[in-house]
Amino acid sequence: MDNRPIGVFDSGLGGLTVVKELKNILPDEQIIYFGDTGRVPYGNRSRETIRRYTAQDIRLLQSFDVKMIVAACGTVSANVLEKEIEGLKVPYTGVLLPAVQSACAVSTNGVIGVIGTTATVRSGAYGKAIRGIRPDAKVIGHDCPLFVPLVENGMVERGNRITELTVQMYLTPFLTEDIDTLIMGCTHYPLLYGFISDIFGNHVTLIDPGKETAHYVQNYLTSSNMLFEGDDPQPNRYFVSDTVDGFCETAEKFLQRDLNGQVERIMIEDY
Structure with missing residues (x-):
């Protein structure tokens, strides 16, 4: 077993489609989510900028000792090369x-x-x-x-x-x-x-x-004996790089749950 959280990041709200599916099929897993709402969208940036943002996003998630990192962003998945993440000490997947x-x-x-x-x-x-x-x-x-x-x-x-x-x-x-x-x-x-x-x-x-990636994560953690086991699952934590209010309003509608107290703003530039 591995009771560390799963790290998920995206340029903004989109990665919540992965979070929602993960919670449906792996309800006991804790997820640390980062939405880079202060720099969204990534899709009109240069490849160099996308890779720099990605490196910062990954360093943030690593600070929470996650057991797996999911780039829940099509732009990142299409523009970040394998050699740029091969040094990670935890498994990684894009979408x-x-x-x-x-x-x-x-x-x-x-x-x-x-x-x-x-x-x-x-x-x-x-x-x-x-x-x-x-x-x-x-x-x-x-x-x-x-x-x-x-x-x-x-x-x-x-x-x-x-x-x-x-x-x-x-x-x-x-x-x-x-x-x-x-x-x-x-x-x-x-x-x-x-x-x-x-x-x-x-x-x-x-x-x-989002749905396909969630099932990929489930299969990987299951086959690697890395699923959460225990009686005390921890709540998800959400981080954004801009205002919390706008994120919460749309996220709560999509996830159909109250996120009060679970969303924090961080300075991604510090990473």
């Missing part, structure tokens, strides 16, 4: 590979769409990973840079006309393609799941990176 493995498994015709931040789509990492599993796959990627700001500003309620129009603008081009699977290549995007599914109906399988 890219779990999502890609699932997409390749469920796609019937091998035509797979990918949506993500500009930095994610520009990196080509999802396409490379997909073709590493299915060399004959056709990958169609489009960036959706306004999705993250919509989520971070809490504009996720069904019926929000601005969000509806933005989703239509970005996703309508996919309707002329023959995709049967779409990877939501940013953990913010599942908070817009209803809007996205309205575009495609039942014709396209949507891959939620």
Whole structure:
């Protein structure tokens, strides 16, 4: 057993999709979550800046003696190289590979769409990973840079006309393609799941990176005998690099629980 917490980080609120799924399948595990809300979004930054932010985020989580680190951010997963995290003394995963493995498994015709931040789509990492599993796959990627700001500003309620129009603008081009699977290549995007599914109906399988990554973590900890064992599970702790209030309001709606006293602001620049 290993009763240390799991460390999860993202540029903002999106990584809560991983947290929610982890708590569903591993309810006794403590999670230390960091949302870099003061520097969100990562998706329009240079690769060098993304890697610098990532190094700081990881150092913060390491200060809590976590047993595993999850980069719950599609942009980080697509832009941080293996050699840059190979020195970590704890296991690490991003969201890219779990999502890609699932997409390749469920796609019937091998035509797979990918949506993500500009930095994610520009990196080509999802396409490379997909073709590493299915060399004959056709990958169609489009960036959706306004999705993250919509989520971070809490504009996720069904019926929000601005969000509806933005989703239509970005996703309508996919309707002329023959995709049967779409990877939501940013953990913010599942908070817009209803809007996205309205575009495609039942014709396209949507891959939620948060859900796939949570199951990857469960399998890893189980096979490595690192699951929590005991009668006294500890509460999650949440850290942000900007105001607590805005984060709490949207996070509580999504997680459907009160976060009073569990969210703290930290100075990420100190790491």
